[in-house]
Amino acid sequence: MNASAQPRLLRALAGETLDRPPVWFMRQAGRYLAEYRALRETAPDFISFCFDPEKAAEATLQPMRRFPYDAAIVFADILLIPGALGQKVWFEAGEGPRLGPLPELAAMEAEVEASTQRLANIGETLTRVRASLEPERALIGFAGAPWTVATYMIEGRSSDRTGARRFAYEHPEDLDRLLALLSDATARYLVMQAKAGAQVLKLFESWAEGLSEPLFQRLVTAPHTRIIQQVRAAGVDAPIIGLPRGGGQLVEDYARDCPVTAVALDTQASAAVGQRIQKTKPIQGALDPLLLRAGGKALDARVEGLLAQWGSGPYIFNLGHGILPDTPLAHVEQVLKRITGEGMRAV
């Protein structure tokens, strides 16, 4: 492959500063697309949808047909791992995830190896997508980071995570065991995704906020490090993006101490913090999804601001969190056109 055919995302992750940053959006496959909503109707429930390689590949490719995104992210969910380890997981329509009682730790530890096998269909989705995606567009595989996944496993639903933080203080040994088994299952799952066609891997730590410095080190940095060491030991050298969302000031410690390839920043990250991290690692982020939804001149101004503050170092343009379901397509086009020069295509 000559240098220009190398996907822009991989070049930025290798530390190159490009004429324009690669761009993709977290949750770019989803409900803001009418074609996604129609496809979603054809699946009996959200989990079956994720496990259906044909439908999941189609959902992954839908945003790629409409917009000039530089990368596709496999259509799946961070809560597939608890299911593969034996905890019941389902989605209540219009509400979000629900999980059954937390299984015994020993029972889940015994399922770590088998869990990867149960997730084989996600590998099948990746292989299908890679076969039909243009070579200059990269394919991203992902997993939830152990602490974020554990918050759902402990609380049984989306929550303010108070119960999970209490659990961390009151049952430290159990929590450390849970994070260790999740780390091992996650590392195996990421290795499987890379072998199936994912060229980049991403760890979503959506709930790193509110953690004291010692908790952040123990619940976020240490498990991410363990996962990355295991992925590397398995011979997978795909770049890994870590998103310690809500990590605040601790994000610089994370960038220094954790062997991630690149750090995804949330909407709060300051220009200066990003610039300091960029001296050693590429960064990604950090447009506010609410501003993308609002649109207008304020959106244009913030896009210019982000390009000006971070565009002269290795940078991947993205949101600070997932795109909101009621985001107008015209606003997505407004941003992507400014960055890539290309508009929306009819589908």
Ligand SMILES: Cc1c2[nH]c(c1CCC(=O)O)Cc1[nH]c(c(CCC(=O)O)c1C)Cc1[nH]c(c(CCC(=O)O)c1C)Cc1[nH]c(c(C)c1CCC(=O)O)C2
């Ligand atoms: C916390 C989390 C989850 N899932 C995910 C996270 C981490 C990122 C983040 O913080 O947003 C990650 C995720 N979830 C989904 C993807 C697909 C790939 C992509 O386009 O980014 C990815 C990367 C699909 C999805 N995952 C979900 C949907 C919507 C379900 C539907 O279409 O019915 C999609 C497209 C459901 C989901 N999944 C989850 C929740 C809390 C919900 C319900 C809330 C909601 O409905 O948005 C757990």
